[in-house]
Amino acid sequence: MTIKTSDLPLKERLQKELGNPQMRKAIANAQDLLNGKREAAFEELGDFEQWRETAGTIRSHVLENLDYYLTQFADKASAAGAQVYFAEDASQAAGYGLEILQKRKAVKAVKSKSMVTEEIGLNEMLEEAGIEVIETDLGEYLLQIDDHDKPSHIVVPALHKNRDHFRRVLAEKKGYKGDNVPENMTRFVRQLIRKEFLEADVGITGCNFAVAETGTVTLVTNEGNGRFVTTAPKTQVVFLGMERIVPTFAELDIIFSMLARSAVGAKLTSYMSLMTGPKAPEDKDGPEELHIIIVDNGRSRVLESDFREVLRCIRCGTCMLECPAYRHISGHGYGTLYPGPLGLALVPVLAGYDDYKEITKICSLCGACNEVCPVKIPLYEFIFEHRRIIAEEGNLTPAGEKILMGRYGDVIGSSALYGLATKAARFSSFAPKVGPLKQWSIDRDLPKIPKTRFRDWFAARKKNGGVK
Amino acid sequence: MKTVSFFSTCLTDTVLPDVSRDSVLLLEKLGCRVVFNPKQTCCGQPLANSGFQQKAKKAMELQMEALLEDEADYVVCPSGSCTLQVKEYPNFFEDQPDLLEKAERLSEKIYELTDFIVNILQQTDLSASLKAKAAYHPSCHMTRLLDVKEPPLALLKQVAGLELVDFKGQDKCCGFGGTFSVKLGPLSGAMAAEKVENIREAGAEYLIGADAGCLMNLQGVIERRGYPIKVRHIAQVLMAS
Numbered sequence: 001m002t003i004k005t006s007d008l009p010l011k012e013r014l015q016k017e018l019g020n021p022q023m024r025k026a027i028a029n030a031q032d033l034l035n036g037k038r039e040a041a042f043e044e045l046g047d048f049e050q051w052r053e054t055a056g057t058i059r060s061h062v063l064e065n066l067d068y069y070l071t072q073f074a075d076k077a078s079a080a081g082a083q084v085y086f087a088e089d090a091s092q093a094a095g096y097g098l099e100i101l102q103k104r105k106a107v108k109a110v111k112s113k114s115m116v117t118e119e120i121g122l123n124e125m126l127e128e129a130g131i132e133v134i135e136t137d138l139g140e141y142l143l144q145i146d147d148h149d150k151p152s153h154i155v156v157p158a159l160h161k162n163r164d165h166f167r168r169v170l171a172e173k174k175g176y177k178g179d180n181v182p183e184n185m186t187r188f189v190r191q192l193i194r195k196e197f198l199e200a201d202v203g204i205t206g207c208n209f210a211v212a213e214t215g216t217v218t219l220v221t222n223e224g225n226g227r228f229v230t231t232a233p234k235t236q237v238v239f240l241g242m243e244r245i246v247p248t249f250a251e252l253d254i255i256f257s258m259l260a261r262s263a264v265g266a267k268l269t270s271y272m273s274l275m276t277g278p279k280a281p282e283d284k285d286g287p288e289e290l291h292i293i294i295v296d297n298g299r300s301r302v303l304e305s306d307f308r309e310v311l312r313c314i315r316c317g318t319c320m321l322e323c324p325a326y327r328h329i330s331g332h333g334y335g336t337l338y339p340g341p342l343g344l345a346l347v348p349v350l351a352g353y354d355d356y357k358e359i360t361k362i363c364s365l366c367g368a369c370n371e372v373c374p375v376k377i378p379l380y381e382f383i384f385e386h387r388r389i390i391a392e393e394g395n396l397t398p399a400g401e402k403i404l405m406g407r408y409g410d411v412i413g414s415s416a417l418y419g420l421a422t423k424a425a426r427f428s429s430f431a432p433k434v435g436p437l438k439q440w441s442i443d444r445d446l447p448k449i450p451k452t453r454f455r456d457w458f459a460a461r462k463k464n465g466g467v468k
Numbered sequence: 469m470k471t472v473s474f475f476s477t478c479l480t481d482t483v484l485p486d487v488s489r490d491s492v493l494l495l496e497k498l499g500c501r502v503v504f505n506p507k508q509t510c511c512g513q514p515l516a517n518s519g520f521q522q523k524a525k526k527a528m529e530l531q532m533e534a535l536l537e538d539e540a541d542y543v544v545c546p547s548g549s550c551t552l553q554v555k556e557y558p559n560f561f562e563d564q565p566d567l568l569e570k571a572e573r574l575s576e577k578i579y580e581l582t583d584f585i586v587n588i589l590q591q592t593d594l595s596a597s598l599k600a601k602a603a604y605h606p607s608c609h610m611t612r613l614l615d616v617k618e619p620p621l622a623l624l625k626q627v628a629g630l631e632l633v634d635f636k637g638q639d640k641c642c643g644f645g646g647t648f649s650v651k652l653g654p655l656s657g658a659m660a661a662e663k664v665e666n667i668r669e670a671g672a673e674y675l676i677g678a679d680a681g682c683l684m685n686l687q688g689v690i691e692r693r694g695y696p697i698k699v700r701h702i703a704q705v706l707m708a709s
Contacts, residue, residue, distance in 0.1 A: 014655050028662075324641040328658045361652055364645025364659070365517055366608035380613075384517070391519030405520045411509075412478065413526025415534075418509040422482045439653025443661060444688025447483050454476050454485035458492070458504045 002121045003351045005150050006335035010358040017329040023160040027330050030159050031321050037265025055258045056376035058251045059312035069212040069245045076215025080277025082290040090120035093295045100291050104235050106201035112226040113137035114206025116241045134196045136225040142166050145173045152331035155263045155317040160330040203233035207240040213248040216276040220269040227271050236287035242299045243311040258374040262316035298350040307349045312375040319369035325362050341369035345382035357396050360386045472500045473540035477550040478510035479680045491546040491703040498589050507534035513553040518647050532570045543578040547679050548610020551580040586619035592626050596706045599629030603672035607679035608641050620678050620702050635670035644685035664689040678702045
């Protein structure tokens, strides 16, 4: 997979997702459940505004000094025995990964969930080279055996499907004979995956945050699969999104407190794996080799743009859970790996307007995301600014639309033209079933336009001496 | 006596004139002198929110002229969303000092109707009455961005006979979003439909809001589905007796 997850045009994509009641119900239930848990988790933490102000400041500080912290991290990680690579783009990053695996003559790799590896198309490249890649996060595993379905949320990848669906998939693909109780299905998958952990030549993970001061890479999971991936195989490959750094463990503490609460409404995740270099001689377990691939893939471009602060993102997925549009179309409606308000703010600048200007339409500008982002990214303002750039700069908007909008601007910019247009509107009670109003009328009636405008009433009253 | 320049907004001027009429009558009932400058048109939000900020500026300049011309003490608008747009005018004129000054002056003068009644006129009991079960929709721009949350509720609580019911997803967007509703109609409609179903489930006979756009949107679904829920702007409720 890459940043792009669909080639369908926006409207067709939305239509497809809106026509999937099972998905919509699953997402709505998940949103309601997780949002409730998150609110409770923050309630207990105290002053949310102050916490997110602090977390946002930490992230912003790192972005401002990213060159310094990246160098510090690379130096410290190397000193601890890790091999560090900088990859400019997706193919270089995935290429480094493939090279490492091929040198080890790897035939099987186990992976814990990682968005950055999805972003660079790692699995596809490894599979093409004949290496078997097993996803070990339960949700990702189920999607993988479900004919490589795509994640619909960055934290809860299989959010769009329910237990009955996965019972069928497990029965069909893996011979599962049990019921649809999540615990039973999980136990079944656990046994399958355990074997893979022990057989794998290489473990592949992402990295939630790297600690610059010590050269440590970290991984938070709730299933323990991350711990297994990072300890069983002899060779370890870690992919790190370039901006995902904190200066010291003090900041890591704050960021993880926000991440776990925001993502799943928990104080902490069940597992937190911290790795500083490969296995030392006195260690009982751990990888003999640790490779860390730092991925740019457009992040430098974001860093230099007016949208830099979107790189504060800690990938909690809260903005998606809060978004009323995401609720009805899931991550799949966006056609990109990073959906929801974050996707609208990030992807057009990370991967370019040519492919992603359309997604900026998937927002009613309700502002709900701004209220919950744990690192205070101005998502609303960024989406608003993307729309301005698309409308006003370069050739991103068709000339016809520009002319139409210009005329509209002329009408509301002139008292006389507005007067004429609104007078004419009163006689259009045949409700235009063409143009933009057709879109409105699919699920809703159009209002009937009264014969008398407010201004006519006011003028007539004034003429008659004021009162009613 | 306070003089109020009334900003009707294009939507209530043309589609829901009763909302503006009742807003004016309400302000007069509360002792204000209300003027309406007929040069006014639309706040420009539909264009600005679609990205066409430059093309929206002509309309913004026109509203500044119209709403400041009568030198009223205040400008009052029966829509949280349009009030927000006018409040944000200074952001669009940062490099035009003469217009920026006007934009700032207007931005300071404008109030959303319920905010004005509660916080400037300091009134909450308007001796209105409506014997019914009603759901109140707190519109997004008004509550989240303009930060007017309590005033409409403070006013509705004083309406005799009115029982406000909470409903699921009350604070969620109704799906209107201005041009969003016509650009991505089916998605917008799905959001509106969920809201309406939740209102219906709560057993509300009335739906009350303070933004004509949201109300028009939800009313469209209510009518399409043939539900017996009556849709009212808060100004209409406060003028009911």
